[in-house]
Each structure stands twice: as C-alpha cells, then as structure tokens.
Amino acid sequence: MSNVIVIGGGPAGMICAGKAAAEGNNVILIEKNEKLGKKLFITGKGRCNFTSNCEVEEIFDNVVHNKKFLYSSIYNFTNKDTIEFFNKLGLKEKVERGGRVFPESDKSSDVIKALDKYVKQNGVKVMLKTEVASIFYEEGRVNGVELKDGTRLAAEKVVVATGGLTYSQTGSTGDGYKFAEEAGHRINEIEGALIPLETKESFVKDLQGLSLKNVSVSLYEGKKLKETTFGEMIFTHFGVSGPMILSLSSRMKKNKKYSIKIDLKAALDNDTLDRRIVRDFEKNSNKILKNSMDDLLPQRLIPIIIRLSGIKEDKIVNQISKEERLKLVQTLKGMELEITSKAHLDLGIITAGGVDTKEINPQTMESKKVPGLYFAGEVIDVDALTGGFNLQIAFSTGYLAGTDFK
Template identity: 50%
Template sequence: MAAAISLAREGARVLLLEKNEKLGKKLYITGKGRCNLTNASPVENLLENTVSNPKFLYSAFHHMDSFATMAFFRSIGLPVKTERGNRVFPSSEKASDVNKVLEKELRRLGVEVRLHTEVTGLLVEDGVVRGVRTADSRRREEVLEAQGVLLATGGLSYAMTGSTGEGLEFAAASGHRLVEPVPSLVPLETREEEYAAMQGLALKNVSLALWNGKKKLYEGFGEMLFTHFGLSGPLVLSASAYLPRNMQGEATLSLDLKPGLSLEQLDARVLREFQANMRKAFKNSLDSLLPKTMIPVFLGRLDIQLEKPVDQVTKEERAALVALMKDYRFTVKGPRGFQEAVVTRGGVSTKDVRPGTMESKIVENLYFAGEMLDLDALTGGYNLQIAFSTAFLAGKSMGERLLQNSDTRS
C-alpha cells in the first residue's frame, strides 16, 4: 500500500494486486493489534537496530526516516503517539485505523485495487520485466502487461496473513540470489527442561546474553518469559535475531538475575539475607532474592543440601549461588517456527538490488520492498520502518523511471 501510494504520487497509473480478501492483513496483528508504526529516533538509531545489512538502508532511511513516516501518517488523517522506547502507535491504538487511512489514500490517488488476485509468475523477456501472470479466486488466469513491477509480498512469517513465500520464488526464478529465510524475533527452545516448572513466570529488569561458544553475540536488559517449550519475551525475541545460521559450538543464553549488582555486591546482599534468616533451611532463605516458583528449580543446579541450615552454608557454596544468579545458562536447541516469528530473516539478497532505488540489478524495471528483502531489525517499530522506507523509495524511483521512459506511464 505504501509503495502504491508513493508510485501514484509520481503520477503513474497503479494496479495493486492482493491475493487476500482485504488489504494489509498482517498489519492487523502487528504490535498486538496496536500497530507499532515506527520508532521516533534518528537514522543512526534505526541503523543500529537493524540486524541484517544496515548499510544497504542508508538511502532508504534518509529518503524516509521515522519522522517523515510519522508526518506521512498524520497527513493522511492518522494521529500518532510516542510511548516508552520511542515506540510510535496510532493514537487510537487500533491497527485497523492504519489500514483505513492507507486505503483512503489509495482511493484518493485513483489506485486500482484487485482483491482475491494471486500473482503466479513474472513475465520477463531479455532481462526486462514486462508484467505478471495472475489467477483469481476461481483460478482463472490472466496476463497483465506493465512497464514496471514492484514485489512486496513479505517473508514467511505468519502464513495465515498471506506471507507464504511466492515473491521469493518469483525472485529466485528470475535469477536473484536468496539468503535462506529463517524465523527471527521468535521464541527459543532450550535443551534444559526446567522451563516447564517455571511456565508463565515473567522476569523484569534482568539481563540476557547470547553466546556462540566464547563469542558474545547479543546482550540486552529488560523482560523475558518462561514458557511450556523454553524461553520467550522481548529479550529472547531480540536475542533470536542474532542466532547464528551455522553455529560453531553451542549457542547458550546467559541470564543475569541481578544485573544492577556486581558479584561482590550480590555476595554481600546474600550474606545479609542469610544472617537475617539464620534459623531457616537454605531452601527457605531466598524468598527476597528470587521468585518463589524459580527457587526449587534454580537450587536444583547447586550442590548444596536444601535442608542445610543457613548458618552452615560455606563461603564456597554461597559463591556458587551468587555465580549462578549472575550466570544462569540455558542451551539453545533452536528457534520456534515461522508461525510464531515476528519477522523473516533472509530473503532476496541485497547484493542483487540497488540500494538507491530498490530496483533489481538482475531484471530491469523490477523493484522490491519490505520483508522479502534480506533485511530485519529488532522489535520497537524498526521492521515496519524498513518496510515504509523501502516502499516509498521504490515507488518514487519507479515513478521517476517511468517518467523518463514513457508518456503513458502505466
């Protein structure tokens, strides 16, 4: 929709093809139905939070940064607000309102929209795209000629919204390299099954690091959640974006339950708790240090008798307790599937796309935008900003190209 608007604003005749029964189906579920449109921060921050190929986005982000995105939505009738972490949402907190204003702008610009229309292939002759093949809901086929084609079919995340990978197949069939798509911003499964006993436990103000062998790949501070299969929550989703495709050694998650305290400070804190609970058994002395549901599971990793009186816990045993609180490790078995992934990592290689226009280097007059490119970022509005930035740049570039090459501009 954003690409069609950008292209139509250049004066081109635009046909938007959508295989679903309505436009923007994935938008309805973004931000838990509130739609985190962007992140109100400078381009430098957008780039820092882009995980894959940030340099490729210099032109796109400078063409349309987050503040331009906010201005665009205000201009078409959508008030927005900024919340914690510079996350930007519609003031109404309804993702459906984002769709409404985009559809209204499409109508205003005269963009023709065809629903229930599936693109089945590209028409490419002599290295130039000439149009597309389509099939409607009754599987009736049609060939549509065009002077330019823009693919914005998304990745493989949430297939129920229509992201089933056809666009990636079209790109590959026309000679483009694909970086293997994998789930990103996704919960992680762990080998240790301790999560089952802590299912539903949410932790706040903790630190989480992802390691591949001895190499730290990610570290963040915030919230996480134990589930029936492993770990989830904002910190874990962010860590998943850095999970190596081909791990050399084991990937592990290191949880620091007390990131605000050094080992020495935490040891002093534990010692004070022990002194205040000298008549209690070791297992009953940690209520003010750890969540109740975590204590029996956590202590299972320590070689300390649970019934041992606190005043008999040795200095070495206390040091082991402190060390575990600062480095509670889980071995990553792997990510959950695309159906639980916020975004897709991988897609059309950025090496085959011109960063200043989003046009293919392989097929003339073919453009790409959004998640089907090998671009992904952390949570916080960054992935939608990538979508809007690449879409507006692609639409404008495509329109300018048509203006140069044709009078009909269709």
C-alpha cells in the same frame, strides 16, 4: 502514466501502491487475504511500533544485514517522513522507551486505516482474496501478472511486496522468493530472525509463561561474551523468548555454539546480593531453604535455582554453608542455559535472507536483471533489530519503489 501492479497488501505494498497512484499511474494492489495488513495488525503486540524517532543515521546501526543498500531509500523517506506521512493521514503518534513510535491510540488498526486511506484517496484499485501465481515477461521485460485462477493482468511495472516467510498464517508464505527466482534473481538463505531460542535444559517447560522484568541476559559464543542486554524475557515450553532474547538471536551465527546467562538480580552486585540473602536467612533461619526465598524469586524459579546451585532444597537455612550461599549468589547472577537452536522459522518476527540486494538498484528498487520488476519490504535480503526499524524499511523501500523516475 503506466499500469502498475503491486503484489502484497502489507505496509510495503500499501505505501508503494498509494505513492505510485499519487504519481499519476494506474495502480492495482493485489492481496491474497480478505483484508490488507494482516501482519501489520499483530505488530508491536497489537500496538504497532511503526518507526523510531532516533536520528536517521542511527537507523543504520540497527540494520543487521545490508544496511548500505538502504541508504538511498531511507534518506529518501526517513523515519521523520514516516511520522509526518501518518500525521497528514490523521494518525497521531507517541514516543516510548528507546524512541519507539506508536500510534497515540495504541491500536495497530489505526495504522492500517491510515494506509488504507492513502491507498484509496489516490485511486488505487484494491483486489482482495486474489492470489498472484506468477509474473509474466515479454522481450525481457515485465508484462504483467497471472492470478491463481488463470486471469492475466497487464502492467509495465510489477512490484513484489510479498513479505518474508514467518508467521505464515498472515499471508507471508514466501511467494516473492519464487517470483524473484523465476526472474533469475539469487535468493540468499532464508532464516527466521528476531526469533525465540530453544534450550537444552528441559526444566524451562516448568517455567513456561514466566516473564522476568529488569533482568539482564548475556549471550556467549563458546566462552566469548557477545552482548549483554537489560529488560524483559519470558520462558516458553521449549526455551526462551521476549524482547531481549529476540534481539540477541540476531547476533547468532550458523554452526557456532551459544549459551546465555541470565542475571536475575541485575540491579545488585554480588556483595550486595549476598548481604541481602544473609539478611533473609537470618529472618528465616529455622525454615527449609525452598520456603525462605519468596522475597527473592518468583515461586516457580525457587526449586530450579536451588537445584542449579547444588544445594538440597529441604536443607534448613541455618545449616547452609557460606560456600553454598555464595554458589546461590553465583547462580542468581548467572543462570546458564545452553542454546540448542533457534526456534522454528515460522516463529521469527522477521525473515533474514531473501532477494539479493546486489541485484536490485538501491536508488529505485528496480531489478537489475529484468526491467519493470521491483521489490519492496521484507522480501529483500535486509533485516533490522526491534524498535520500529523493520517497518521503517518496509515504508522506505515501498515508497521508493512507488516513485516514478522516468
């Protein structure tokens, strides 16, 4: 039996603490917030997409950085294990589009309750409103943590599960990077990932809050098409966001120029769309253009699409040339926006970068530099696409870090 301290009461820390206690250790879980799982609460728009029901191998296709590092932890505690784990704690799941797994109740709070139950039933001592200031060492190995108020708590094993550096109001303020650095670990460059994008076009401000469904968005690096996705997006006061945009942001590299093309009529090919516009124009032949497109587009997009097509918005429909109409089709099938940058780091769903995976033993999550020091969850330099994969990483790495191999 050892004294184990887990820093951070997010998903990685909670599962880790519960598992370590189930193995017979004396475990303290320290969380600086007034409650556990503050970020978990806002996941999946409050519904918490807690894993995926895909084949285990497919998880790795969705990991953006350092997938190989995750082989041991994910095979040791797979997505199927996650579902079974929650079932045993009384939480039923449901599967939605793309294999996304949610609690049947649609409440992220039920996921937190289940983890809380796991922590408590195994006898973990939970310290809330308690902030760890540093980790201390003796003779080259972990010896405990020092709290902000100066109290020292001794432990043979300390797990850093402090999360990343985004949505910092939830408590993820990057403390784990500092702890790791002080222990001699390398921190790979921190960046917000699954993040909204800022655009050069300031007219997006007029579209703020407008959400588009069933559109496709293509990401271009220079002139090269990188990826096209289909689904939902939303305009913000600075650019674009929504599920598709967040995923595409993970394909963007530093110092490259990007643009996106939005196909507003993804279900129709150019000819079909043109025929549809011809029919609309015949019906509205004496109206001015901006008053003739209500069936085609949301109101707020109409003046912008007309402007981008280079047509005068008060032109009478029957005066529009074929050339102008084809330009309109072209704009509807490829509304182009230039990406100036990713949004502010804090708006990232997750943090890319973090504690270098080369310096962590993938089979235990123990530091290769300092015995007794462990890492779990987002603090590690791993990140994945949307779909429940980031929480699966938190659960798999947390569970492994809580497992005793001695």
